[in-house]
Amino acid sequence: MGLDRRTESLAVLLVGELRDDGLLDVPLAELAAELSLSEADLAPALTALQHCDPPGVGARDLAECLVLQLLALGLDRNQAQATVDHMALFAARKS
Numbered sequence: 001m002g003l004d005r006r007t008e009s010l011a012v013l014l015v016g017e018l019r020d021d022g023l024l025d026v027p028l029a030e031l032a033a034e035l036s037l038s039e040a041d042l043a044p045a046l047t048a049l050q051h052c053d054p055p056g057v058g059a060r061d062l063a064e065c066l067v068l069q070l071l072a073l074g075l076d077r078n079q080a081q082a083t084v085d086h087m088a089l090f091a092a093r094k095s
Contacts (some may be wrong), residue, residue: 001007001018001048001051003044003060005050007044007048008045008048009045010037010042010044010045011045011046011048011049012034012060013031013044013045014031014042014049014058015049016045017031018057018058022049022054022056022057022058022059022065023048023058023059023065023094024046024058024059024060025060027060028042028043028077039078048069050063052069055068055069055071055072056068056069056072063084063087066083066084066087067080067081067084070084
């Protein structure tokens with residue numbers, strides 16, 4: 001991916017925090033505090049992780065996982081987010 005060493009190291013650290021299903025359920029703020037970093041320090045590593053396969057890996061919840069999967073299918077971020085935002089209405093059978 002051409003990452004700098006620091007970002008790569010932090011991305012590997014995040015991989016170690018993934019659940020078996022690929023979700024990252026440890027808050028970045030908590031990880032950052034444990035490592036004496038800011039969330040902004042971890043952000044590039046999270047972005048790198050979320051660009052790995054399979055699409056959705058490194059998401060912090062189901063909605064973010066779906067957005068990442070839609071991005072991988074070619075939707076732009078606004079379209080992907082709008083689609084996920086409307087899923088709650090769809091599930092509730094509202095328009």
